[in-house]
Amino acid sequence: MSRFEILRFALRGLAANKLRSFLTTLGILIGVAAVILLVAFGEGASRSIQQNIQQLGSNTLTVSASFAGGGPGGFAGGRGGRGGGPRTQARQLTLDDARALTDRAQAPSVRSVSPVVTANGTAAVYEGTSHTVSQLVGTYPSYFEATNKVVEKGAYFVNDDVVAARKVMVVGRTVADELFGAADPVGRQVTVSGVPFTVVGVLREAGSSGMQDADDVAIVPLPAVQQSLTGFGPLGSIIVQATGAGTTDAAQDEVTAILDQRHGIAPGGVADYRILNQAALQETVSSTIGVFTALLGAVAAISLLVGGIGITNIMLVTVTERTREIGIRKAIGAPRSAILGQFLTEATVLSLAGGLAGVLVALAGSRFPVAGIQPVVVPSSIALALGVSVGIGLFFGGYPANRAAKLRPIQALRHE
Amino acid sequence: MSVPVLSVRDLSKVYGEGDARVHALRGVSLTVERGDYVAIMGASGSGKSTLMNILGCLDVPSSGRYLIEGTDVGSLDERRLAVLRNRKIGFVFQSFNLIPRMSALANVELPMAYGGVGAAERRARALAALERVGLADRVRHEPNELSGGQQQRVAVARALVTAPSLLLADEPTGNLDTASTRDVLGIFDELNVSGRTIVIITHEDDVAERAKRVVRLVDGRIVDDRRQAPVEGAPPRARTPEVPA
Numbered sequence A: 001m002s003r004f005e006i007l008r009f010a011l012r013g014l015a016a017n018k019l020r021s022f023l024t025t026l027g028i029l030i031g032v033a034a035v036i037l038l039v040a041f042g043e044g045a046s047r048s049i050q051q052n053i054q055q056l057g058s059n060t061l062t063v064s065a066s067f068a069g070g071g072p073g074g075f076a077g078g079r080g081g082r083g084g085g086p087r088t089q090a091r092q093l094t095l096d097d098a099r100a101l102t103d104r105a106q107a108p109s110v111r112s113v114s115p116v117v118t119a120n121g122t123a124a125v126y127e128g129t130s131h132t133v134s135q136l137v138g139t140y141p142s143y144f145e146a147t148n149k150v151v152e153k154g155a156y157f158v159n160d161d162v163v164a165a166r167k168v169m170v171v172g173r174t175v176a177d178e179l180f181g182a183a184d185p186v187g188r189q190v191t192v193s194g195v196p197f198t199v200v201g202v203l204r205e206a207g208s209s210g211m212q213d214a215d216d217v218a219i220v221p222l223p224a225v226q227q228s229l230t231g232f233g234p235l236g237s238i239i240v241q242a243t244g245a246g247t248t249d250a251a252q253d254e255v256t257a258i259l260d261q262r263h264g265i266a267p268g269g270v271a272d273y274r275i276l277n278q279a280a281l282q283e284t285v286s287s288t289i290g291v292f293t294a295l296l297g298a299v300a301a302i303s304l305l306v307g308g309i310g311i312t313n314i315m316l317v318t319v320t321e322r323t324r325e326i327g328i329r330k331a332i333g334a335p336r337s338a339i340l341g342q343f344l345t346e347a348t349v350l351s352l353a354g355g356l357a358g359v360l361v362a363l364a365g366s367r368f369p370v371a372g373i374q375p376v377v378v379p380s381s382i383a384l385a386l387g388v389s390v391g392i393g394l395f396f397g398g399y400p401a402n403r404a405a406k407l408r409p410i411q412a413l414r415h416e
Numbered sequence B: 001m002s003v004p005v006l007s008v009r010d011l012s013k014v015y016g017e018g019d020a021r022v023h024a025l026r027g028v029s030l031t032v033e034r035g036d037y038v039a040i041m042g043a044s045g046s047g048k049s050t051l052m053n054i055l056g057c058l059d060v061p062s063s064g065r066y067l068i069e070g071t072d073v074g075s076l077d078e079r080r081l082a083v084l085r086n087r088k089i090g091f092v093f094q095s096f097n098l099i100p101r102m103s104a105l106a107n108v109e110l111p112m113a114y115g116g117v118g119a120a121e122r123r124a125r126a127l128a129a130l131e132r133v134g135l136a137d138r139v140r141h142e143p144n145e146l147s148g149g150q151q152q153r154v155a156v157a158r159a160l161v162t163a164p165s166l167l168l169a170d171e172p173t174g175n176l177d178t179a180s181t182r183d184v185l186g187i188f189d190e191l192n193v194s195g196r197t198i199v200i201i202t203h204e205d206d207v208a209e210r211a212k213r214v215v216r217l218v219d220g221r222i223v224d225d226r227r228q229a230p231v232e233g234a235p236p237r238a239r240t241p242e243v244p245a
């Protein structure tokens, strides 16, 4: 019998029981799609988390006053709040603290120090358009490098601008879009609390990091924001960049030593500041992601297993149900190869159709973000899901069919 | 005389083990010449079906030899056995055994598909065979849309479409009414007239009367072997228009 003939027989066999064929295909489809989507979701989540961490900067330490109650970066620090903390001894971070950290002799592992003052929810106006900037950051130029903020259009502000307290501003993508729309923001004047700032640059889009829009920022020279908005009070935080990935821990020790001395903290005493170490955070998160990925992998494996058992079940039932038919075919002279060929082809067509449809569904499904996470399809998961389901389909379609085809015709015919 | 179509020597068949052992056949020897029409009779459980299944190469004997046209069946491998079943033997079951959800035409075409006959010729021959059993107007029907008699005629068409030298039928009329029985037996008579060798199992005397030879089985042994008509020539009841009364 020709291959074509066997294929025709197989298709006819499948058409003879459309519902069962459909359900088998559906089972395989769901199994394959679930695996690919779960893995894609896991991959997307871990990428987005990693991206978020990288946005925080590389090899940086964030020093913030610990009684200010702010999160990493100490957002609330810019509004003063002196005396509001629980510890009477506690001191705010000052510009002098920041300067002390730049001491090459005491802090050789420190590459740059950027004092930061932040004003949250400040209204910026441009020709009647108003936008509330969620984060207005006053800092030094080294801040850009330490926090991986790259100017895409225009220029950074420089040390001269800081010294002269020039009212210049680098804005994030969101601010640029909200205030200027399609127009080029560089060179235009934005009014913040009645003070005009000149936009000199636009940051490259960072994407949203969790709840917060990382592009809804404006960065200005530290004295400019202090003069016009926050006053010359304490710093919100100090961003310290270490000289390299291997020196962040050393830098943390140096910063701790300097600040302990300046703030009069006894060895072993409770510090009135805290240091967030980027590298340590990254390490923790990496291991968390590892657990997360393993968990998703386990779920994917289980769904593949369940799908596989479904395929196995249907294939076994199909062949058992059709043992009589196999007997009839043998009785009228079908060679074993033709019978086996037909059943294998049926199983292949079902598993391939289901598997490929599953891949298509997964590819379509992965275009939609779930809970803010854009799934990223991992090619090897497609190969694995397809391979396992087709393999299971072939084995459990082929093995019982082969067993039935080996029977004497009369045994197959008597089969109930 | 030419080589007999089939010849069995000292055939025995034992089912089961230990206490459950059943001797279904106890040394059956039988030779059937080309063109013969043999009816096998016997009480229920006497081993008729067991013998027939072995003759049809659907089952293997526990001991004894079986030759089809001089070839020892026991020496054939699986592949040759399939060819033998396909080319030399047509088998009609008591329970029809058509493949469900396949049209009458597709069922009749099936043996030729396994025999490697081309699609066009297959169709033509299947239609001719269905026409011969009087079902030209039912070729598109599936088995569950046909009456018992019609199903049995489809089964007969399937058995004869490959032009086998040996037609075996296990109680082909057991489930049929008198009219359908007459139809099916009429076809057998015609086939025998045209030279086919037929072996048929039956319980009914009036079916047996139409055969040229009647073999009786009791308890797995042949106890009676009676010839009613010569091997050459038409079966006793066949309408033979070429011989004027």
Ligand SMILES: Nc1ncnc2c1ncn2[C@@H]1O[C@H](COP(=O)(O)OP(=O)(O)OP(=O)(O)O)[C@@H](O)[C@H]1O
Binding pocket: B015, B016, B022, B023, B024, B042, B043, B044, B045, B046, B047, B048, B049, B050, B051
């Ligand atoms: N597969 C089997 N396993 C065990 N015993 C069997 C099997 N097939 C038949 N037998 C036994 O072999 C004996 C002969 O059975 P067989 O089917 O040949 O009888 P039969 O002459 O065709 O009867 P009937 O006229 O009722 O069809 C019976 O006693 C039966 O119980």
Ligand SMILES: [Mg+2]
Binding pocket: B048, B049, B050
């Ligand atoms: Mg019987």
